[in-house]
Amino acid sequence: MTSPQINAGRLLASLHALGQIGALPGGGVNRLALSDADREGRDWTVARMRELSMRVDIDAIGNIVGTFPGTEDLPPVMVGSHIDTVRTGGLYDGNYGVLSGLEVVTALREAGVQPRRPLAVAVFTNEEGARFQPDMMGSLVYVGGLPLPDALATCDADGVSVQAELQRIGYQGTAPVGAPLVDSYVELHIEQGPVLEQLGLQIGVVEGVQGISWTEFTVEGQSNHAGTTPMALRHDAALVAAQVAVFMRALSARLGGRQLATVGAVRLSPNLVNVIAQKAVFTVDLRNTDSAALAQAESDLHAYAQQAAQAEGVRITSRTLARFEPVAFDPMVVNLVEQQTQALGCTYQRMPSGAGHDAQMLARVCPSAMVFVPSVGGLSHNVREHTAPADLQRGAQVLLQVVLALANRPSQLLPLNFYAPLP
Amino acid sequence: MTSPQINAGRLLASLHALGQIGALPGGGVNRLALSDADREGRDWTVARMRELSMRVDIDAIGNIVGTFPGTEDLPPVMVGSHIDTVRTGGLYDGNYGVLSGLEVVTALREAGVQPRRPLAVAVFTNEEGARFQPDMMGSLVYVGGLPLPDALATCDADGVSVQAELQRIGYQGTAPVGAPLVDSYVELHIEQGPVLEQLGLQIGVVEGVQGISWTEFTVEGQSNHAGTTPMALRHDAALVAAQVAVFMRALSARLGGRQLATVGAVRLSPNLVNVIAQKAVFTVDLRNTDSAALAQAESDLHAYAQQAAQAEGVRITSRTLARFEPVAFDPMVVNLVEQQTQALGCTYQRMPSGAGHDAQMLARVCPSAMVFVPSVGGLSHNVREHTAPADLQRGAQVLLQVVLALANRPSQLLPLNFYAPLP
Known part of the structure; x- marks a missing residue:
């Protein structure tokens, strides 16, 4: 058994492969929620999960959860994000969180490491809200914040419902919504703002969502x-x-x-x-x-x-x-992200998220936090969205370390004093 | 011979008759320059001029000048304005100046008064500029401020030219543009602003255009x-x-x-x-x-x-x-307007015009001034544009007195000291 390591080339290749689906002629991606491109993106992602021998569950709102088994039958540590984009989106928003999760599983398998708790990689439906409102719809339904029938009845500007589109693209699944309970949730995402780049820092330890x-x-x-x-x-x-x-x-x-x-x-x-x-x-x-x-x-x-x-x-x-209202992430998970960032020798700061993310929904039901990497020029929701490969690698490695620590910790619940705050 | 008097009922009836042409369902008028409604309005106005035995001249830009002969063959004293409107115009903007001119001629004929100089009533083409730019086009061409070919080549948003529309509606005449020279020009107009109403005054003695x-x-x-x-x-x-x-x-x-x-x-x-x-x-x-x-x-x-x-x-x-640039009207004509307003016992103030008017173009070639009456609520370019009948009558009576004084004065040119400023 070797220490599991993120393979930057493999992660980048997967980002570019998914970015081919719904690719815009001049660069960037149009993969609106529940569109044909979204279906193709989902098919591609589910195929990757199956290649990694993960169990794939799809619920009635189309959330996809791939599970890599742990040595014990405990609630999974979940990572993830979304793969839908705005009309003129980039390669990283959402996709980076999902594909880094799959890269973590790949790295664990490669190193022969099976953690104590299962590791779940989630793809939440319609995070962007560019076609159906509200945004963060899949994760909101997942945590019980929006009744499933209301979400399914939501229509786009052409009067087409979420329900109809889920059925059309074959992603209205039968898995129970929001089950099983999740042990903890960590989402890796590009910052979508200029702060880390301006300060010359590598990692944002996200304490909450404003x-x-x-x-x-x-x-x-x-x-x-x-x-x-x-x-x-x-x-x-x-x-x-x-x-x-x-x-x-x-x-x-x-x-x-x-x-x-x-x-x-x-x-x-x-x-x-x-x-x-x-x-x-x-x-x-x-x-x-x-x-x-x-x-x-x-x-x-x-x-x-x-x-x-x-x-x-x-x-x-x-x-x-x-x-x-502002969302405060779980202090213990935030501290863990900070500890692992320090352990990897990355420069960082604690910061809030300016944009909304699925993590703020998951925070309602389990200890959660996020990890940010820099966005070049602060650009996002833009075909010129970019993050340097070295930053992508660092972020995914932090995610891997945090997930391993969470999945292998002895107690089922996070004890209040398990991870002491840093001085 | 009796003293000529404006007949308010007759003036009002003519305003409402012209206001029927291009009338909007909910009130107000749409008589865009060189439209079918403009042609119909022109036909109606020319018919009124002929009924008054006026000579009618139409020039190459479609300006209509009706002339009531004087006892001597001198340059005419001109009054007038325009009968085109914006898309959602009222009954008074422009029309009031033209129809008051015809009412002045009617009152002179009724009283058996023929002034020394001829009296010309002008209808200038496209004052509003709502369809063809620039606005005040007819009077600008009349005074030589815009070459005729340039004006004729102007197109509306649909690419239709002034030339084509003048020919289509039958109002490209053969009278020489800007001839004969005008002795002096007085334009009666609604204020199109709230000042007179707010101050409770009846007449605005207009000193210039800002x-x-x-x-x-x-x-x-x-x-x-x-x-x-x-x-x-x-x-x-x-x-x-x-x-x-x-x-x-x-x-x-x-x-x-x-x-x-x-x-x-x-x-x-x-x-x-x-x-x-x-x-x-x-x-x-x-x-x-x-x-x-x-x-x-x-x-x-x-x-x-x-x-x-x-x-x-x-x-x-x-x-x-x-x-x-600001336009200053001729001090002697302005003083004359003030004197006649006082002689009629009207309350008034000297004031500038906030909006542009044909008078500012005529001011380039002859002594000119304007008379304002109150606009209810200051509304203009609005179907709710309104001026009280008593105010319409007073304004026209001032116009009549001023025109008579100008037309009957002994010298051909206004001597600098002919009308002394009031204290």
């Missing part, structure tokens, strides 16, 4: 001639939208920490050069890892929006488009 | 994930657009006077809630009656835009969409 608050504001003012309406008599909907956007940048600076604020979408009516806008509809995307700070940002946003609207004599209303 | 500066800015930043890009690493095109909009409101307050500033159009790309905008295209509409102040506002705008772009690390470029 909370998200999306609000859409509608400002209703009075349309008028830009040349004949004195400034003092205006009720300019566009101005209030602009004021809120400027305020949010200042607010994020004032709140500091990890407060993010983005006004990414604005629609004016009538949107003409010489007409004062009657209406402005705009969105505010707030994120914070701290629940109280996120609530404070929301409160400050609404107070300012009301005040700005009143000063301009316009009406403002808002509706919540999305709201997720 | 200058206009339209600029389109393009900001190019970097598209990135709203959840994973730290605030300090952002290059947010939308933020810079918002900052400029907020700055322009502050700048107009700081410059004071008659400085107007409007950001009416904004387009973001990709315009998604969770993506930092890569691109923002927005417009700034600046207006001022003072040429130097307008130039200062432009200069401050560009300086701020550059500074904001630099601070955010984005590229900003701009192009001028339109630029008109």
Whole structure:
């Protein structure tokens, strides 16, 4: 028995092989959930699992779980992610987590290592939400956060349901949803942001997923001639939208920490050069890892929006488009990721995830954490998404070490003091 | 011979009769330049002129001039405006100036009054510019500001030319463009703004047309994930657009006077809630009656835009969409309007025109001025455009008095001291 090692060439080859399926002419991948390309990607992945003698289970929402047996019949340590992509996606988002899981199994087999607990590699259905909403659908259903019938009844923009597409592509399985219970979950993913690259670090030890608050504001003012309406008599909907956007940048600076604020979408009516806008509809995307700070940002946003609207004599209303509380990963699993990262001599930092991931769903039912590797230029959901091969290798090796430690640990549950925090 | 008087009922009836042509189901008028409805409106107006025994001349750009003879063969005093409308226009914009001119002729005939100089009523082609650009096309060609062939070659969005449409509707005439010379020009128009109504005044004595500066800015930043890009690493095109909009409101307050500033159009790309905008295209509409102040506002705008772009690390470029220097009307004609308004006991103020009008073109070739009446709610280019009948009557009576004074004055040219300014 040798020490199991990630084979970077083999991992890269598998990423490129899966990336051929749904490949776009100019690079990148279009493998929308439950499309023909997704079916082909699933077929390819299931074939890899069978080649590794894994048991393959498919549940009613199309989640695929491949299991490599342990020496004992215990709940499995699960790794995984998703293989669906946005319309113009890259090779790594999701796929890297799934294929690294298979590479871990391959490396264990190669080294003749069978851990105490089974090792499960999960492919969750429709993580991206690019075709069917909500995103993270498969993992949400898996943990009981969304009733299966509701998920199956969800339709895409053409009115085609998840149920119909699952049946069409042959991936509505019979395995019970969310069973058996999982011992613990670790997801390896590209960062999808610029932080690790900017800081020159190799690994992100992900402590949690930040909370998200999306609000859409509608400002209703009075349309008028830009040349004949004195400034003092205006009720300019566009101005209030602009004021809120400027305020949010200042607010994020004032709140500091990890407060993010983005006004990414604005629609004016009538949107003409010489007409004062009657209406402005705009969105505010707030994120914070701290629940109280996120609530404070929301409160400050609404107070300012009301005040700005009143000063301009316009009406403002808002509706919540999305709201997720921050998720904190299990401190013991996070500590384990940090220990193994250190043991491998990788540079790293503890950090939150800015984007949502299947791991935040699994965190509801078992101790979970994530490992990040750098994204070149911070690009993601983009055909130019890229991570250097050495970074891909390092991330997968960390995953392997963490999974082995979890699978081989003596107790069935993670004791609170099993992995001491680092100094 | 009695003193000529405007007949409000007759004037109103003519406004409603013309308003039937191109009438919209829910109220208002759609009589785009050189459309079938425009032809029908022209036919109706020419028929009215002939009923008044006026000579009708139509030039090569389709301007219609009806002339009521004077006792002497002198250059005519001209009144007029346009009868084309925007797609969702009202009954008064333009039409009121033309039909008041015909009502003046009717009242003179009724009273048996023939002034010394001829009285011309002009209908200028395509003032609105809603179908063919530039706006004020007919009057611009009339005064030699745009070569006739250029105007005729102009095409609408469907590629149909002014020339083709003039021929199709039978309004490409043979009268020489811009001949004979005009003695003086007075245009009666609804204010298209809220100022007179807000101040409770009956007449606006229009001293000139404010200058206009339209600029389109393009900001190019970097598209990135709203959840994973730290605030300090952002290059947010939308933020810079918002900052400029907020700055322009502050700048107009700081410059004071008659400085107007409007950001009416904004387009973001990709315009998604969770993506930092890569691109923002927005417009700034600046207006001022003072040429130097307008130039200062432009200069401050560009300086701020550059500074904001630099601070955010984005590229900003701009192009001028339109630029008109302020027009000052002839002080003697303006004084005459003021005197006659006072003589009729009307409340009034001297004011600039916020919108462009044919009068600003005629001002290039003869002493000119305008008379405004209130617009209810300041609404214009709107099916709800409205002016009270009493206001319509008062405005037309002022026009009649001014025209009579101009037409009967002894000297051919307006002597500089003929009409002394009021205290």
